[in-house]
Amino acid sequence: AQSVAQPEDQVNVAEGNPLTVKCTYSVSGNPYLFWYVQYPNRGLQFLLKYITGDNLVKGSYGFEAEFNKSQTSFHLKKPSALVSDSALYFCAVRDGGSSASKIIFGSGTRLSIRP
């Protein structure tokens, strides 16, 4: 079975500081990993994904994520946070050997950037 965990319900960061939102996963095969962001009263929006290749993946709005196979992690990072980054962030995973429809999401981490 596949699963994804986001250990922090909320992350608070001052504007201009680096931010990290944590995600760990469990799959039996090769992981396909995703980050999505949800702004208030909106659906989720795709940020970035890791399928294969470089462990450091760059995505929208200056975000990046690092795939770490030994730690089964896929943490989301940004060097300098903006107030507009405040939103709910979801990590997702699926087993590369499974149906593409079986994408499993975490419970979300609320990111709050203070001015």
Next chain:
Amino acid sequence: ETGVTQTPRHLVMGMTNKKSLKCEQHLGHNAMYWYKQSAKKPLELMFVYSLEERVENNSVPSRFSPECPNSSHLFLHLHTLQPEDSALYLCASSQDPRDATNEKLFFGSGTQLSVL
């Protein structure tokens, strides 16, 4: 806008009512999904349709009944719901679930459902 439109945005219904949620995508995608979002819980995958055929049904109670009449439209029919069914229901679409290189979900803004 993501190209996925959900109506209504808000719905309040009694436990004996029958209502339907509607989703429409204008992206030419082949797969459509229903997810349930409850506070501080993982997003729950409910149903998946690929090329208008239901390919996933994650042990969802029969009081939720999906319908996919064509690749652009998806419905979720609701009847005799319970208060614990109150949540945000999200529709999503993707281009081709068989193509991992293009794998990305496009979500609608959701229907906020309250069951009284």
